Amino acid sequence: MKKIQYLLLFLFLSITSSCVEEQNFDQFNDLDIIPTVEASILYVESPESVINGAPGAVWYIQTFNFDAFSEQFFADNVLDGVITYELENTTSKPLEILFEYLDDAGNVLDTEFFSLDPAPTAVLRRETAYGTPTGRSLDIIRNTSQVRVNARNLGDNNSVSSLPDPMIIFRSSGKFRLRLK
Amino acid sequence: MRKWKLFITAIFLGSGFLFAQNRELLYDFTEIPQAILLNPGIETTYSWYAGVPLASGIYAQAGSSGITVHDLFANDGVDFNQKVRTRALDGMTKRDEFGATVQVDLLHGGFRSGKNPDIFYSFGVYFESNTILYWPQDLAYLAFDGNADQLGRRFDLGHLKTRGEGLTVFHFGINKVMDRNLTVGARAKLYSGIYDFHSSTNSGYFVTEEGQNNLLSHTLDADMQLRTSGLEEIRAILDDESSGSVGGVISKRALFGGDLGLGIDLGFTYQLNSQTVITGSLLDLGFVYHSGDVKAYTLQGRATTEGVEAILPDAFDDANSDFWQDLVDEIEAQLPFEDNNSSYITFRPTQLYGSIRYNFGEPVGGEIDCDCDIGVTDADVRTPYRNATGLQLHAVSRPRGPQAALTAFYLRRFGNILSLKGTYTVDKFSMTNLGLGMNIQAGPVNFYVLANNLLGYQNLADSHYASFQIGLNILSWGANR
Numbered sequence: 001m002k003k004i005q006y007l008l009l010f011l012f013l014s015i016t017s018s019c020v021e022e023q024n025f026d027q028f029n030d031l032d033i034i035p036t037v038e039a040s041i042l043y044v045e046s047p048e049s050v051i052n053g054a055p056g057a058v059w060y061i062q063t064f065n066f067d068a069f070s071e072q073f074f075a076d077n078v079l080d081g082v083i084t085y086e087l088e089n090t091t092s093k094p095l096e097i098l099f100e101y102l103d104d105a106g107n108v109l110d111t112e113f114f115s116l117d118p119a120p121t122a123v124l125r126r127e128t129a130y131g132t133p134t135g136r137s138l139d140i141i142r143n144t145s146q147v148r149v150n151a152r153n154l155g156d157n158n159s160v161s162s163l164p165d166p167m168i169i170f171r172s173s174g175k176f177r178l179r180l181k
Numbered sequence: 182m183r184k185w186k187l188f189i190t191a192i193f194l195g196s197g198f199l200f201a202q203n204r205e206l207l208y209d210f211t212e213i214p215q216a217i218l219l220n221p222g223i224e225t226t227y228s229w230y231a232g233v234p235l236a237s238g239i240y241a242q243a244g245s246s247g248i249t250v251h252d253l254f255a256n257d258g259v260d261f262n263q264k265v266r267t268r269a270l271d272g273m274t275k276r277d278e279f280g281a282t283v284q285v286d287l288l289h290g291g292f293r294s295g296k297n298p299d300i301f302y303s304f305g306v307y308f309e310s311n312t313i314l315y316w317p318q319d320l321a322y323l324a325f326d327g328n329a330d331q332l333g334r335r336f337d338l339g340h341l342k343t344r345g346e347g348l349t350v351f352h353f354g355i356n357k358v359m360d361r362n363l364t365v366g367a368r369a370k371l372y373s374g375i376y377d378f379h380s381s382t383n384s385g386y387f388v389t390e391e392g393q394n395n396l397l398s399h400t401l402d403a404d405m406q407l408r409t410s411g412l413e414e415i416r417a418i419l420d421d422e423s424s425g426s427v428g429g430v431i432s433k434r435a436l437f438g439g440d441l442g443l444g445i446d447l448g449f450t451y452q453l454n455s456q457t458v459i460t461g462s463l464l465d466l467g468f469v470y471h472s473g474d475v476k477a478y479t480l481q482g483r484a485t486t487e488g489v490e491a492i493l494p495d496a497f498d499d500a501n502s503d504f505w506q507d508l509v510d511e512i513e514a515q516l517p518f519e520d521n522n523s524s525y526i527t528f529r530p531t532q533l534y535g536s537i538r539y540n541f542g543e544p545v546g547g548e549i550d551c552d553c554d555i556g557v558t559d560a561d562v563r564t565p566y567r568n569a570t571g572l573q574l575h576a577v578s579r580p581r582g583p584q585a586a587l588t589a590f591y592l593r594r595f596g597n598i599l600s601l602k603g604t605y606t607v608d609k610f611s612m613t614n615l616g617l618g619m620n621i622q623a624g625p626v627n628f629y630v631l632a633n634n635l636l637g638y639q640n641l642a643d644s645h646y647a648s649f650q651i652g653l654n655i656l657s658w659g660a661n662r
Contacts, residue, residue, distance in 0.1 A: 019638075019639065019640060020642045021251060021255065021640045021642055021643065023251065023256065023642050024254055024255075025254050027253070027261040028254075030262065031262060031265060033324060035324060035326055035329075036327040036329035037327040037328055037329060038327070038328060038329040038330075038397060039389075039397060039399060040392055040395040040396055040397045040487045040488030041488045041489065042395075042488055042489045043394045043487060043490045043492075044490075044492075044493070044496075045491075045492050046493035046494075047493070049494075050493045050494050060493065062491060062496070062500065064491070064504050064505060065504065065506065066489065067505055068505075086396060149491075171392075171395050171396050172395070172396070172488075173395065173397050173488070175329050177327075178327075180324065
């Protein structure tokens with residue numbers, strides 16, 4: 001009979017003496033979920049023949065609708081970021097590229113100016129920070145809904161580069177930190 | 182919307198994350214009437230029993246294989262983000278899971294046939310809910326780290342696997358003693374599905390690579406699907422888009438007003454010799470046909486993008502077009518996110534039990550073990566021995582394949598009043614799972630309590646696994662054969 005009592009006692013103690021060490025669920029409030037996402041933005045390429053065929057110095061100007069930055073989820077959660085530009089000029093002409101950020105009403109929020117020597121030139125790469133202590137205002141990104149490319153030819157309209165398939169290439173991507181929690 | 186989110190959270194946390202479903206303490210614990218639910222071919226020694234409605238079987242089980250509450254929320258001064266990083270993100274894999282089961286007997290009873298005492302009938306109704314969520318490892322990394330500086334890394338969408346259901350089960354079983362050595366049983370089940378959701382056949386990936394034109398190229402190759410049943414009507418009520426009450430919807434669907442299904446349980450007990458017994462059962466071999474209030478979401482296709490592209494001189498022709506919208510439209514066409522109301526079938530998580538038991542010591546009641554007829558009333562009934570030990574195997578079908586557990590047990594009977602069963606179980610969740618069950622028979626009143634993973638009770642928050650079952654029955658002993 002004593003064995004039964006011991007067993008019952010063990011069972012009773014096992015179940016009823018269960019305890020839960022103190023937990024601090026408020027720690028969840030400290031959780032940061034801040035992924036860094038990156039994506040291509042805009043790619044423009046033009047062969048030298050297009051530049052030669054343009055009547056004036058401004059051989060290309062185009063406004064692109066670009067809603068990615070002004071999407072509410074992105075605009076509400078973006079913390080900071082970097083936009084990377086990469087330009088490659090294999091034409092025989094010096095070129096200027098003006099890249100502009102516009103809001104809904106077409107107001108210019110920010111500009112990025114590139115001056116490219118004629119070929120052979122190294123690839124021009126630039127990174128511009130937004131939202132960081134030394135960077136530009138993040139509001140530029142949040143309010144951007146269009147971007148405009150303005151390309152000027154500072155050279156002639158008949159020379160052709162000796163490099164194969166001469167062209168001007170504009171590449172861009174963005175890398176941003178988003179606060180999901 | 183907030184109420185709807187709370188409801189979803191309640192399903193996951195309240196009805197729980199389905200887990201191993203292994204009920205090793207109850208299995209083959211022949212003194213407890215509810216053991217017949219785990220093996221319809223169990224040896225029955227009572228003439229009838231009646232479970233106390235809503236209290237004859239209350240069972241809950243929960244756990245997680247990769248992490249405990251204590252791992253994250255212990256008041257240990259460690260930075261919470263660091264704990265999440267090292268213990269969850271880096272510490273868990275796609276095979277880790279969170280799960281639980283809740284089962285409540287609404288009604289349960291059984292009686293021996295008056296015409297043929299070799300036959301025992303059982304019947305009842307119980308509610309069951311279970312959910313399983315595998316740790317979506319790659320998607321978690323994508324959420325916490327993003328895709329930056331991860332060129333070439335494929336985030337596997339197949340890591341998203343979850344399944345959950347709540348249903349009422351109406352059952353009727355027959356248990357028959359075939360001869361002195363063999364008892365078989367079968368149970369028919371009618372399922373009335375209350376809610377169901379599952380997303381367990383996903384595949385595909387998301388990858389960022391160096392672009393061919395632009396700096397980066399992003400590819401999403403997806404074949405994903407989430408099917409739900411019984412949730413849309415509740416969502417509409419909670420979002421005030423529809424009249425009615427959530428309780429009303431659940432009640433209706435619990436009583437054949439929702440999805441219907443059929444299933445069977447099979448089982449046997451075979452006496453190899455006077456002291457050695459093998460048992461086996463196959464449970465929930467069945468399906469549920471989801472046809473009411475069905476909503477499915479799919480994301481299927483493949484899209485690659487390098488952002489907005491303008492390639493001159495061709496782009497001059499589209500100077501007035503919306504390049505951004507064209508890009509969005511193109512991706513949506515290649516990778517459509519759609520919904521539908523098509524009916525579907527889900528198969529129940531079938532379970533398999535097996536055991537070998539060796540009985541030893543004196544038979545209960547003190548009769549001399551003469552290796553001969555030790556029946557209570559006649560030669561077809563065997564008196565249980567005071568001691569029994571053996572092994573049990575349990576397997577259950579899961580989204581990532583069968584999951585097995587092995588249990589060693591020792592059963593001790595103290596007269597006809599008290600029985601104790603101790604178990605040691607090894608499975609993917611724990612190597613230290615000790616369980617203890619107690620069955621008390623006080624006259625016609627039968628009470629039992631079973632608790633698992635007792636070592637975890639020292640600090641439940643640090644336990645990977647816990648289960649608990651309690652029940653109250655009125656029964657009459659004696660096979661009357």
